[in-house]
Amino acid sequence: MMFAHGFGCDQQSWQFITHAFENDYKLILFDYVGAGHSDLSAFDPEKYSSLDGYAEDVLDICEELDLRDVIFVGHSVSSMIGILAANKHPEYFDKLILIGPSPRYLNDDGYVGGFEKKDLENLFEFMDSNYLGWSSTMAPAIMGNPSRPELGQFLTTSFCTTDPDIARSFARATFYSDNREDLGRVSKPSLTLQCSEDIIAPEQVGEFVRQHTPGNSLYLMEATGHCPHISAPEETIKAIKEFLK
C-alpha cells in the first residue's frame, strides 16, 4: 500500500490510519519534493509546474522498489497524481483509493469545481501572509507537545518544512490542474472517499468523479472537512477495509 499525502501535508498525516494496515500490507510512505524532509534542492520548477512531474516521482518509487499490485491511497491532489501515474503505467497498480479527489477545482461551463479564480488568488495571498514567519534561519522546528507526545513532530503553522516558493508552485500545479479527461482512462478499480461539508472537494465533485471514472465506487462519509484520515481515522479505516475486502 502506497500512501501519498496531499497539499500542505507530509507523510505524517497518515499516522492515524497506517497501524490498521501494517500487519497485512507492506506500507510505503513518502514526502513529495518540497514537503516534509525531502531534499529541497531536487526541486525543478519546470518539472513540477504540472502534476505530471509529481506522478513521475510516484512511478520512480514503483520502479526503484520494484513494486507490483500497489494499492495507491492518495489524499486530495494525490488522488489525481495517482490516477495520472496509474494511467501511464497500469502494470504497477492494483487499486486506487481517492480521498477527497477533485479533477478540477475551478468552476467551468456546466461544471462546479467550487472555486473561482479570485478565490484561489485569495488563498495564495493567505499562504504568503502565513509564511511571513518563515525565514531562512528557521530550522525545521520540532514542536514538543507534552500531552500528546506522539504528535510532537509537527510545526504549528504548517506541517512541513516546505519552502514558500515551492509551496506556491505546488499550490498552482494543484489548483489550476484539470484532470477531468484522465478520469475516463482509469482501468483499475477505485474508491472515492467523499466527506460531507468538504469545501475543497464538494459532493458534486465526488459525484462527478464516480460518474466519469470506470470502476469507481463512492463512499459518502460522515466526517466533515477535507482530511478524514486525520479527523475521522476510524471511519476512514473502515471504508478502506470494506473496499479492499
Next chain:
Amino acid sequence: MSHLPDHDLLASLLDPEVIYHNAPAGYLFTLPNGTIIAANKTLLGWLGYTEEELLHHKKLSDLLSKGGNIHYEMFFRPLITINGKIKELNYEIIRKDGSLFPVLLNGNGIYDKDEKLKAIALTITDITQRNLYEKELLKAKNEAKIEKERFEFLADSSPEMIWTINEAGELTYANHRMLQFFEVNAKELTIKTVFQRLHPQSRIKLLRYWFTNGHKGQGFTALIRLKNDHLIYEWFEVKAVFSHKDTKGLKWFGTCISHDEHINAIARKDDFINIASHELKTPVTVLQSYLQLIEVSEISDTVRSFVLKSLSTLKNLQFLISSLLNVTAINSGDLALQLSVFSINQLLATAAEQLQHTTSSHRLVLQLEKEELFVRADKERILRVLINLVTNALKYSPGADKVIIKCAYRAVRHDVCISICDFGVGIGEEDFKKIFERYYRVELQKSQPGLGLGLYITQNILNAHGSRLTVKSEKGRGSTFSFALPVTGNSAGR
C-alpha cells in the same frame, strides 16, 4: 495615599467573567467541526453579530473568505487535530456587514479523558495596523526579488563575464557567460576554479592588485590571461570596482572582457612591420647605390637636380624603414646600443641645422651651454630621438613660428637635460598616458599620415639608455618634451 493595591479594584479586574468579556482580544470556542459555541463581547463587537445570531448558527468557516476557507481546511483543521494547537495563523474575518479585518488566530484543542478532541478555544487578535506593515514587507520582498531577477537577466544577457566577490573572498555571483566560460554550474564555480585557469603570471598580478588595492579600497583594471576551453590562453581585461557601501556580502563587483582581439591585432601589426621593414630595406639600399652612381656620372644639371631630389626622398624613406626596424628590435627586446662618447652640443647643432631645412614656417632656436658637454650614448639613436621630437613639435604647432631646443647642464645630477619646447596645440590629459603606446595617434592628427610610432621608439631608445622621456603640456599653450643623459667626465674637451 496608600501604595498598597486596591483590593476591591483588583478583585473586580480579576473577575473571570470581566476578563473573558472585556479582554482586548476576541475569545471564541468551537466544536471540532467548527460550529461556534461561545464568543466574548469584544469579538461580538468587532463582528457586529449578537450572541443569538452567532452561537450554534455559524461555523468558524462562515467567518472566513473562500481563500481563507481552503487554508482553514488544509492547514487549520489538520493542525489543530494533530498538534492540538495552532499558532499565529493569519486570516481575514468577515463582519456581519460584509467588511473584512485581518486577524491572528491562536488556538488550543480541548480534549476529553479519552484524548478525544471535544472543543477548540481560540483567541483572535485584530492586526489591521500590523497587517499593513506586513503587506509593505511582503511588497518590498517581492520588489527585491524582481530587482534581483532583472539584474540577473541583464547580467546574463551580457557577452562579458560579470561577477561579485564578498568580504571573505568568495565568489558570490557569476553571470551566464562566466559559467559558460568555466563550464560549470553556479554552485561549482569558486575562486579556485577561476585561479586554476589563470596564467601563473596573471595569478600573481591579480593577487597583488587584490591585496594592495583591497587594502586601499580602490578598484583596478588589469590585463590577464585565462585558459579557454581549448586550453589556450586568451587575453582578458578585468575591471573591478571596490564597494565602500555596507552592502552585505558584496565587496568587489567586476567584469572580465575578452581582450584577445585587441592584443592579437597589435601582434599582427608587429608581425607585419617586422616582415615589411626587412623586405623594404634591401631594395631601398640598392636604389640608393644606383642613384649615387648616376649622380657622379656625366649628366645634365636638370637630371642631377632630379637625382638629388630622389636621393633626399629616399633618405626619408630610409628613416621610416629604420623606424620600423627599431620597433621590431624594441618588441623583440634586443635594441642593441652602439655606444660612443660624443659632444651633445655638436649633435644638437647638427640636428637643428638638418631639421631647419625641413621647415620654412618655424625658426629652430638652439639654447646651448657655453661649455661643451660630452655624453656616452648611441649617437645615431639619440639623433633619431631629436629628429622625432622636433618633427613632432613642428607638426603639432602649425600656428607657431618657433621651436626651442634647449640643453642645460645640471650640476647636482651631473647630467644634461635636453628639452624640445613648442607653442602648439598641447596634449589633453586623457592622452597623456597613451601617447607612448605604439600605434596610438592623437585624434586631431588622425587625418595626417604617420604610424604612431615616433614617441614609442623615442621612449624605448631613452629607456635603453637608462633615461626617460617626460612631458609637460597645457592644451592650447604647447608642450615640452625632456630627457636627460649623464655627462661623462666633468669638464669640456675630453
